[in-house]
Amino acid sequence: MTMYIGTRDKNITASASEAILRGICPDGGLYIPMEIPKMDKTPDELMKMNYQELAYEVLKQYLDFTEEELKACIAEAYDEKFDTKEIVPLVKKGDALYLELFHGRTLAFKDMALSILPHLMKTAAKRQGLKEEIVILTATSGDTGKAALEGFAHVPGIRIMVFFPEDGVSPVQKLQMTTQEGDNTCVVGIKGNFDDAQSAVKGIFTDKALEEELLARGYRFSSANSINIGRLVPQVVYYWWAYIQAVKQGEIAWGDKLDFTVPTGNFGDILAGWYAAQMGLPAGHFVCASNDNKVLYDFFRTGTYDKNRTFHVTVSPSMDILISSNLERLLCHMGGQDKTKAEMAALQKEGKYQAEITDKNISGEYATEAETFAAIKEVFDKTGYVMDTHTAVAYAAYKKYQKESDSKNPMVIVSTASPYKFTKDVMTALDNKYEKEDAFVLMKELERVSGVSIPTPIVGIETRKIRHQDVCEKDSIKDFVKRKLL
Numbered sequence: 001m002t003m004y005i006g007t008r009d010k011n012i013t014a015s016a017s018e019a020i021l022r023g024i025c026p027d028g029g030l031y032i033p034m035e036i037p038k039m040d041k042t043p044d045e046l047m048k049m050n051y052q053e054l055a056y057e058v059l060k061q062y063l064d065f066t067e068e069e070l071k072a073c074i075a076e077a078y079d080e081k082f083d084t085k086e087i088v089p090l091v092k093k094g095d096a097l098y099l100e101l102f103h104g105r106t107l108a109f110k111d112m113a114l115s116i117l118p119h120l121m122k123t124a125a126k127r128q129g130l131k132e133e134i135v136i137l138t139a140t141s142g143d144t145g146k147a148a149l150e151g152f153a154h155v156p157g158i159r160i161m162v163f164f165p166e167d168g169v170s171p172v173q174k175l176q177m178t179t180q181e182g183d184n185t186c187v188v189g190i191k192g193n194f195d196d197a198q199s200a201v202k203g204i205f206t207d208k209a210l211e212e213e214l215l216a217r218g219y220r221f222s223s224a225n226s227i228n229i230g231r232l233v234p235q236v237v238y239y240w241w242a243y244i245q246a247v248k249q250g251e252i253a254w255g256d257k258l259d260f261t262v263p264t265g266n267f268g269d270i271l272a273g274w275y276a277a278q279m280g281l282p283a284g285h286f287v288c289a290s291n292d293n294k295v296l297y298d299f300f301r302t303g304t305y306d307k308n309r310t311f312h313v314t315v316s317p318s319m320d321i322l323i324s325s326n327l328e329r330l331l332c333h334m335g336g337q338d339k340t341k342a343e344m345a346a347l348q349k350e351g352k353y354q355a356e357i358t359d360k361n362i363s364g365e366y367a368t369e370a371e372t373f374a375a376i377k378e379v380f381d382k383t384g385y386v387m388d389t390h391t392a393v394a395y396a397a398y399k400k401y402q403k404e405s406d407s408k409n410p411m412v413i414v415s416t417a418s419p420y421k422f423t424k425d426v427m428t429a430l431d432n433k434y435e436k437e438d439a440f441v442l443m444k445e446l447e448r449v450s451g452v453s454i455p456t457p458i459v460g461i462e463t464r465k466i467r468h469q470d471v472c473e474k475d476s477i478k479d480f481v482k483r484k485l486l
């Protein structure tokens, strides 16, 4: 079990419990494992495990919990909330394997981590003897918000506030959040984009004066964003799971390389895959897939990260991000704290920096809007499988990577959302005639063409009561939080 260390200062250390409760380092850096642990089970042992057992073997390496505590967290997280016993199916369609991470309650891969995070946090608070009420502040590009609300609603001793870009999420995503039940929940639309929301939230976390003020009132902030290591480490599990399923399905033999393409926004999902590889998973190449907001693609090609560019609102909103926070962790693993600190200072000051990723097993590709639509249509025409818009970006990126590389490894497309969250764009990709149709009417149509039933959690969502109507300017998020709590 590893300790954690800051990405901007190696003298900042924390146990897993402390890191989970703090969310972010006091200097604004992120916590990373001091040493990435190795898997201590043999392939034969791993092949016999179900998802929950595997989760235990991975997570015990990263968390300072007792066996009993950790197993209780896992049992509460990965249960009937998921609509399949496997939790994460790996399905083959055409020449690719799809890792379906969207079988949880909110139909997006964020459920993988946010189903367990509240339990990790409660356990960490108990271990640390915390007395204060925990206030979770979350900036969301659409999916994290709902997954966090579901995870934290009704949890005693915790409150949750979610900030989402008013005009940057799909109609289903918006309703999922604004109809959220639970007295401890608060949902706010902001006039700005995800980066605005994320910067404001990060600013609140590092505001010492505000922290003191709140402590005096019995509150302590924490984060449910992927800057929290409690978000990151549960995601390592499903990369192991994918590999094991690929062996079981006869796609590879143990030891063969398996490639992954990951639709990327904040760089959390793909970083978890990279951690799995460092633990000893025989992964081959990681393709980091971006949409028109291709700051990561440009970075992997040129070594310059430059956020000074136009922000595009795309059909894959959960990837509409220009500051991919978790990249900071990879930078630190590559170059150490001093370099990372300088790079992040340059990002803050000039909006750009230069850095080298020495690990050549990770590279970038991107898909335009037209390519994303074409990918949905192509896969449907060839296989009858309907992908969501984010998964489609990954598919298009995979096709580009396949052309450029000579890799013969099987490819896993990390599938991050159900097409039901994005019916309008998905159906329009299949046929232009759907362009003017209502997003909710299209659910029925999607059910008809795909043969996959409308997932229970969103049946009838369009008629549910709206419970949250707050809207706030991007510059007044901090004031809003203060008003609510002080």
Ligand SMILES: *Cc1c(COP(=O)(O)O)cnc(C)c1O
Pocket (backbone or CB within 6 Å): 108, 109, 110, 143, 144, 226, 263, 264, 265, 266, 267, 268, 269, 270, 318, 319, 390, 416, 417
């Ligand atoms: C959050 C999200 C992503 C991006 O994941 P990161 O960990 O932020 O890179 C991709 N697709 C969907 C559907 C998401 O919700």
